[in-house]
Ligand SMILES: Cc1cc2nc3c(=O)[nH]c(=O)nc-3n(C[C@H](O)[C@H](O)[C@H](O)COP(=O)(O)OP(=O)(O)OC[C@H]3O[C@@H](n4cnc5c(N)ncnc54)[C@H](O)[C@@H]3O)c2cc1C
Ligand SMILES: Cc1cc2nc3c(=O)[nH]c(=O)nc-3n(C[C@H](O)[C@H](O)[C@H](O)COP(=O)(O)O)c2cc1C
């Protein structure tokens with residue numbers, strides 16, 4: 001007896017393995033040579049290019065696109081990696097509609113930007129075998145990096161390149177951070193996060209210790225003692241709590257569900273509700289909703305308590321969700337849980353404040369995924385905070401000398417892979433200057 | 440890792456990419472920024488004799504040919520030599536050269552066709568510390584009417600005479616810049632050699648009218664209702680320049696004459712092509728004027744990657760490499776047979792190959808009812824037109840028939856090398872003239 005979309009409850013195998021494989025295939029498949037040349041040909045090689053200014057890692061887009069156009073995609077990849085060592089992942093996951101491609105002058109001219117991210121992938125895909133960078137002469141300096149996510153990895157790579165010795169500690173059994181456990185599966189299929197991690201580590205000089213959590217046996221004091229510098233790239237390991245009346249066996253934090261789903265190689269064994277309700281309006285909510293649908297949920301509703309304009313997920317992400325069959329319910333705040341159902345209060349914005357209209361709706365919900373925001377967890381208490389994150393100034397300097405931080409756990413910047421890479425890289429440069437100044 | 444360092448006539452530069460004498464090199468501000476962007480050298484915008492500078496038009500100077508998407512393919516200009524005082528230019532050249540000793544700085548010159556002005560200006564240039572001079576015998580407009588520029592470049596005796604004056608007046612390397620507005624480029628090149636030039640650079644711009652305004656009935660660029668021919672440059676002129684460079688490089692009399700290749704260099708690949716045909720370095724004008732100085736970064740990374748992939752360590756391994764393969768038509772192998780092959784996986788069924796072949800060539804492409812296009816081997820003469828009109832890269836390729844295979848078009852087996860003078864159709868009996876057989880290459 002096998003399951004289908006109508007099977008009640010939370011079950012795996014609602015769709016055939018083939019259907020699931022198709023659903024989770026590359027959202028933006030790679031460009032072939034011809035497509036890449038045609039796409040590259042559209043770039044105007046703008047002066048002080050807006051796309052580069054809009055990229056948090058300041059990739060020299062006009063140069064790399066021209067390098068593709070002139071038949072040297074490998075040189076293009078170098079141009080990308082010089083600025084962003086996770087240029088491969090960023091090409092797959094950057095919300096370009098709010099970054100480089102939004103700024104592209106051809107978006108202004110024709111509403112159709114140069115396909116920067118896909119070209120970035122085209123180039124970087126060609127240099128993913130051998131690690132293109134080598135280490136400078138060893139400096140004998142040691143840096144501890146906490147977190148093997150984009151921020152930690154970018155920082156570690158840059159430091160290793162400069163000749164420093166790096167040990168990366170991560171609480172999880174695998175590296176990559178949210179690249180491995182968070183990003184939507186269809187954005188980075190074929191285990192790309194691990195492939196990229198392995199490739200990055202080939203530079204040498206970086207040792208990664210998995211299952212080592214700062215706060216458990218690993219203390220900040222011991223790191224400070226054993227290393228010249230500590231970099232914290234620990235992301236946001238906690239989640240906001242949402243207190244609702246009633247009980248429901250199928251309630252889970254979206255990030256936990258996504259993490260489990262991401263670890264399933266073919267996704268046929270991932271249970272998903274027949275009727276799924278996702279609470280939240282950000283990227284995580286969209287990803288949870290879309291992937292529930294792709295797994296075969298019959299109905300998926302994303303309930304967001306404010307209106308469309310206030311939603312953190314970009315218009316592109318919202319359209320993507322809608323195109324996959326997700327129903328987005330705006331102005332619906334979760335109120336109470338019941339057996340196989342959730343009650344939502346309709347809201348409106350009145351004088352700038354969100355108020356309930358008095359109307360309520362009840363949705364069938366075998367599974368409720370909460371995506372109401374991640375929070376900093378486990379950060380050392382001696383560090384000053386700013387808005388719930390580790391307070392940093394300039395290139396990631398925390399309130400304590402010798403400790404740098406970057407990525408989602410640090411104040412400033414959007415919570416994006418590319419921003420984490422930029423912050424990790426910039427912190428590494430600052431750490432390097434600091435270490436060499438001392439020497 | 441490839442070594443891009445270039446040594447041209449003893450003038451050293453970190454790479455073979457120089458900016459040609461033109462607006463990009465007209466002043467210190469530009470040249471400093473060009474060096475900072477990575478250019479290996481510059482040829483300063485042509486200087487004239489001391490005294491009141493030339494006066495440019497104040498209407499539009501340029502006309503252009505665009506490809507799809509307004510890609511600039513050809514540029515035409517009616518600009519003169521520098522319109523800034525000699526004194527100012529010399530002072531700036533001195534200052535720039537002092538600050539950038541590792542970059543090449545050559546000064547382009549054009550003064551009236553008399554010995555004294557040339558000797559005078561050479562002395563002034565020597566004082567700047569510049570690395571060499573380039574004699575501008577190429578500008579086709581404005582200066583030519585005054586007996587300078589291409590007016591000199593079109594008369595080999597003048598080239599020789601002026602070059603000799605300069606040669607005798609200086610120990611600096613002397614480059615003679617040639618105009619393409621001649622019927623045979625060898626005559627001016629040989630004249631430059633006889634006059635003692637260390638090298639030639641080519642091409643300067645080609646006489647042209649880029650377009651006519653069909654509402655005002657005047658050529659463009661239009662100055663107060665009138666227009667004059669200008670000088671054409673940019674990607675469109677590259678094939679003409681390549682041929683001229685190759686002509687000089689492959690003829691015994693001029694083969695040893697170093698060449699600086701100019702004309703349409705826009706990418707690293709163009710530069711490699713010029714160098715393969717004998718140029719020791721390249722000069723760039725239009726590409727920089729279209730895309731800015733930064734474009735040199737692509738030229739550098741591209742050349743580097745190419746050399747690494749080929750295992751070339753120095754530029755010497757590129758320069759002239761294709762010259763032995765440039766021949767007269769007479770020497771080409773008439774027994775070499777290829778056939779067009781369409782890759783059905785790449786074909787998008789546009790039918791352009793069919794239109795080209797069916798309407799204008801050899802009716803060698805078949806089109807099925809469901810739009811499958813295939814080559815008829817028994818009709819295909821291997822003209823290659825379909826390859827050139829197909830919008831998809833590598834979709835149509837030419838497959839060589841091996842020795843002994845049967846060419847379905849002629850029914851004959853592929854035989855060893857045979858050129859036209861050796862061909863039976865071409866005996867004096869058959870064609871009524873002595874074909875003067877070329878030396879067989881094999
Ligand atoms: C579901 C989801 C989808 C997303 N989709 C996108 C997207 O499409 N595009 C995009 O640009 N961004 C996306 N983001 C955001 C992006 O993933 C993050 O901004 C980025 O991963 C931040 O990198 P980081 O290195 O700061 O943190 P993380 O990626 O979170 O990495 C932190 C690492 O630190 C480790 N760690 C945490 N605490 C400790 C500790 N105490 N001791 C040791 N190790 C610890 C963790 O195990 C983890 O490996 C998404 C986020 C989520 C949650
Ligand atoms: C606006 C303009 C002005 C030029 N002025 C000069 C000049 O003063 N002296 C000179 O030798 N060549 C001059 N040239 C010619 C260039 O140096 C170069 O030979 C020619 O443009 C071909 O190269 P390109 O196709 O890279 O532009 C000029 C070209 C342009 C477009």
Ligand code: SF4
Pocket residue numbers: 054055056057058059061084087090091094096099100101116117120418
């Ligand atoms: S890293 Fe992201 S934002 Fe930057 S250029 Fe690439 S795709 Fe755009």
Ligand code: SF4
Pocket residue numbers: 042043044045046049050051052061062065103104105106114116
């Ligand atoms: S803004 Fe667009 S057209 Fe301009 S350089 Fe960037 S990608 Fe190219």
Ligand code: SF4
Pocket residue numbers: 781785786787788789790791792793812828829830831834835
């Ligand atoms: S021109 Fe090229 S793409 Fe078009 S039909 Fe012919 S082979 Fe196919």
